[in-house]
Amino acid sequence: MPELPEVETVRRGLAPVMEGATIVAATNRRADLRFAFPDHFSRRLTGWRVASLDRRAKYLLAHLTSGETLVMHLGMSGRFRIEGGDETMDPGRFHHQLPALAAHDHVVFQLAGPAGAFRVTYNDARRFGFMDLLPGDAIETSRHFATMGPEPLGNDFSGPVLAARLKGKATPIKQALLDQRVVAGLGNIYVCEALYRAGISPRRKAGTVAGQRAERLAGEIRQVLSEAIEAGGSSLRDHAGPDGALGYFQHTFRVYDREGRPCGVCGGAIARLVQSGRSTFFCGACQR
Structure with missing residues (x-):
């Protein structure tokens, strides 16, 4: 399973194309991954701008201008692929990483922003990852983070x-x-x-x-x-x-x-x- 450094590597790879970009379209190609997608998942994402992309522990947090936060967990085999212009980028490859197959492309974000137009695809062969949408002011009290300990790279850890x-x-x-x-x-x-x-x-x-x-x-x-x-x-x-x-x-x-x-x-x-x-x-x- 990707650990904190791998997830931070993915965040750094995604940030240049996601931060400040508007989600022109979002498509989930199945009803669930580890858990079911939130109700009206695509509709709640489409048209909103990604204000910032953060990490909490092994989770990625895309803070949207709608006031909601997209919570993403990679599970065991989740990975993102960035396509735009003449390039295809794979932000974060890990020790013993599985090869990505298009059959396992489960979520696609079409983005338009300062860096240009990009397609970001979430691929997950084992489907142990998941995505959730939370009110931005309820992240720390949510089921994902309410009992979580201090961030080891944060100022509160000693x-x-x-x-x-x-x-x-x-x-x-x-x-x-x-x-x-x-x-x-x-x-x-x-x-x-x-x-x-x-x-x-x-x-x-x-x-x-x-x-x-x-x-x-x-x-x-x-x-x-x-x-x-x-x-x-x-x-x-x-x-x-x-x-x-x-x-x-x-x-x-x-x-x-x-x-x-x-x-x-x-x-x-x-x-x-x-x-x-x-x-x-x-x-x-x-x-x-």
């Missing part, structure tokens, strides 16, 4: 904030960080990477991550996400083959998907264990 959210939790820190109520937007890849950089065992009880340990972890979460976003941005200029696998991004991983390979710090073998059905990659010597 070591003390993280420690407070972990206090008293007996679950392993790896599982706690995947809980969107603790920190918004973190996924399996970057939790593994941040824990490795912070020297914290994925098995450690979450409630024991406090003080300097929490400060270090919060800092590494920020750092690894920031680096991953920049790597994703580089991938937009350095595409790999048409199967969508990157020629750069996955090479930034220090532990994720590196079972049996040497740790870059101690030289020991990177290990893998399964926690709540998810693979965790770590160095048993460096992470305590």
